[in-house]
Amino acid sequence: MNALFSQAERQLSSLPVPVQLILPDGTRLGAGDPKVGFTLKTLRSVSHLVRGRIGQLGEDYVEGRVDITGNMRDLMAAAAAILTESPVDNSQPGWLSELGRKATSVMRHTMDRDARQIQFHYDLSDDFYGLWQDPRRVYSCAYYRDSGMTLAQAQEAKLDHICRKLRLHEGERFLDIGAGWGGLLLWAAENYGVDATGITLSKNQHAHVNRLIEEKGLQNRVRMILLDYRQLEETRPFDKIASVGMFEHVGRAQLTGYFSKVRRLLRPGGLVMNHGITSGGTYNAQLGSGMGDFIEKYIFPGGELVHVSKVLETLSDGGLEAVDVENLRPHYARTLWAWSDGLEEKLDEAYRILPGEQGAKSIRAYRLYLAGCAMAFEQGWISLNQVLCQRQGVFDETQLDEPPGQAYPFRRDYIYR
Incomplete structure (x- = not known):
């Protein structure tokens, strides 16, 4: 001793x-x-x-x-x-280990289990999340277009960054898979005039967004549905699709099927934005040194990360073509520190919102989770990638600015100007 x-x-x-x-x-x-x-x-x-x-x-x-x-x-x-060793594993697992991973992933992501896992996290308390999120309750990586932005400004910049990349136009049919508290869904509807559908497995989020839709008088062209993505009907394709902070819950064994489903929901030539956390290591599905187990137990049961190279592989296998990839890792580190600082400033109120010993456990877990993830993004142990994809359509290479049948132009400048 x-x-x-x-x-x-x-x-x-x-x-x-x-x-x-x-x-x-x-x-x-x-x-x-x-x-x-x-x-x-x-x-x-x-x-x-x-x-x-x-x-x-x-x-x-x-x-x-x-x-x-x-x-x-x-x-x-x-x-x-x-830490005595890196929490990022770059060693390729053997075939037996990989088979075990795949079997575990399949078992953990039935529709019933996914619903329970999502509700465990997102239905903790709207008021608790509201303490440290921006007013729109955008629960994903912000985009600090300039260094002086507040969290709220950077979240609006992120919403607009996604809409610009998707080239949303008035009247288009837009789907938001895992729409959260409705930040992107409502931003796209109010600022780009789209007909917007959002889905979620969170009962709290479903109720919250439908209240906002009614308050804003948007019932005629915005809807939020309590639904698993696998249950979406494919009879009428969408023009544009966004998936923000959702595919981490899909499971690595289901990713090809997930992207294949997205392709079938999208019209030929349409665009999809997949925005999500990716692993820093090529093969590790979670952080080592016990950090991944901590997140699995207290924060995101069923969450699985893959390297961005695996994202590109599985979306290609699913029939989509990647046309733009952007790494926002530093932006997420800053976002998480903003969330962490916000929670630390309002701990007394957090304990009132989540009373009792179980509430205290949740608060202690989130204190470590937010700050720990900020550190992990700073260190490069995990990352955040926006991958813009298209369902291929036929185009004429002489039309350099607006290829017929394609939503994605030949040049990137439309995103950033």
Whole structure:
């Protein structure tokens, strides 16, 4: 045991911020004037720290076995330095491991399980999410078109960035798969005049967006449906489709089928924007060092990440053609820090919204989740990619500006000008 404590002391001395441990018997290790403090109630937590198992250390905090003091930015600086190995795995799994992964993915993503998993996360509390999101409750990576933007401005810039990439026009039929609290759905309808359909598996989001549709008087051309994407009818294709922060819930074994379904929902020449989190490693489906297990248990059950190369492979297998890929990783790091800072500023109110011990566990989990993901995007352990795709149509190469039958022009400048 003394060897474990000595190892912990050596580890603390090498961290970029002063950290102090208070052991179960009251012994103090590390800095005398710490910026981050851990009060450990079990010796197992000391082992988690020494071994760099920050996911398990996070679980100890959520379950009340560890108390943490200090701000989230200092805590994450310490957490990144505590790691003993990279949480990103670039080694290709063997065929048996890959077969096991695929079987697990298939099992975890039935329609019933997906509905339960989505509701576990998104139906926690609208008021809780409203504490730290922007007023439109856009729960995905913002787009900081310039450095002085607020979170709300950057989220509106993201919504418009997607609409520009999709080249939305008045009267087009637009589908938003996983429409959240309706930010993109309503932005597209109000600013681009589209006929908009959104789907979600979250009962809270479904009710919230339908209230907004009624308040805005948009019932004649905007609708929000409680529906699994697999149940969408294919009788009348959409002109444009967006999927923002949704395909992470699909499961890697289902991705080709998912993109194939999207292709069948899209008219020939139509565009689809797939905006989602991707893994930093080529083969890992979640972060290592226990972080992926932490997110699976407390935040996103059933979530699976793939590398952007796998996204391109599976969408191609599904019959779509990638025409533009943009990495927004730094934007998501800044977005997550904005969310984290917003939650930290309103912790007292969060505890009123989510009362009791279960509420306290959720708040502790989200404190680590938001700040931890900000750190992970900063470090490049995970990423965010917007992939613009089209369902191919026939075109005449002499028409350089507006190819007949195609929604995507020959040049990119329409996105950015």
